[in-house]
Amino acid sequence: MNTEEMKKLVAKEALKYIEDDMIVGLGTGSTTAYFIKMLGKMIMNEELFDVYGLPTSYQARILALESGVPVVSLDEVDAIDIAVDGADEVDPHLNLIKGRGAALTMEKIIEYRAGTFLVLVDGSKLVEYLGQKMPVPIEVIPAAWRVIKEELEVFNATAELRMGVKKDGPVVTDNGNFILDAKFERIEDPLDLEIELNNIPGVVENGIFADIADIVLVGTKEGVKKLER
Incomplete structure (x- = not known):
């Protein structure tokens, strides 16, 4: 199983956390892009109802609209049920480094306020300490x-x-x-x-996203591994 297949695997697993009537924070990046496309397909197929995406970037917004996910802005919602995003590094305490997509400010604003922050990564993103691989x-x-x-x-x-x-x-x-x-x-x-x-x-x-992530789904060759705080 290559990296792209692992990304698709965790994106598919993340859909299990989405329910009707949810406001979903939509992260920015390649792994989250798979999630947004899959979410749009479920909405279009009427497998989910009254689900709205709250994008963290123009890129996420454009992709959501193209995929059939209705979007809302931060000032239109009273609460964010769940936010789904990737990460560049994840340490053993689920602290993160994010921002390779340059959307870190809005990502942190939305993900800090989400009832659940769900992180999607492949195994290469797990590190012993933050800063081990990435700036x-x-x-x-x-x-x-x-x-x-x-x-x-x-x-x-x-x-x-x-x-x-x-x-x-x-x-x-x-x-x-x-x-x-x-x-x-x-x-x-x-x-x-x-x-x-x-x-x-x-x-x-x-x-640096410290003490924010609730669940990290890790794509491995053996399947999806779930890490919780």
Whole structure:
């Protein structure tokens, strides 16, 4: 079973958590894209009723509409029943690094408020500690990116401005900001670092999601493994 098959497997398993009359937070990324397409098919086939998607990005919104998932905005809902999203790293305590899709701010806003936050990954995303493989994405005000990059040296981190693909210049988020990818030697206390990074003036949000995930579904060659906090 290859990686794409594992992604489809966990996306299909995630559908078991969706019920009628739910508001579902829709994450951004390749694994969640499979989930959105499958969810749309269930809605179109009338296997689910009165289910609405709350997208975390323009990409998720466009895909939801194309797939037949009716969408709502954050100010239209009183509660979010469940949010479904991927992750770039998952540690043994279910702390996450997210943000390779540059949608981390809205992802955190929605997933923090969800009754259940369900994370979909393949086995390669499991790590011994956060920062083992991936940098921490940090969304920053464009005018401040250089001074924030310098300030991150206090944390023994090396940061690079994320540059665009198929466009000139840096990646620009849905919020009109830049992304710094900060590589830390080892993140010992994810929650503490998450708070400290957000206290830097000019930082909008960072990609450490500590103490938020409720369930992680892991795609493996043997099937889907369920991890719970």
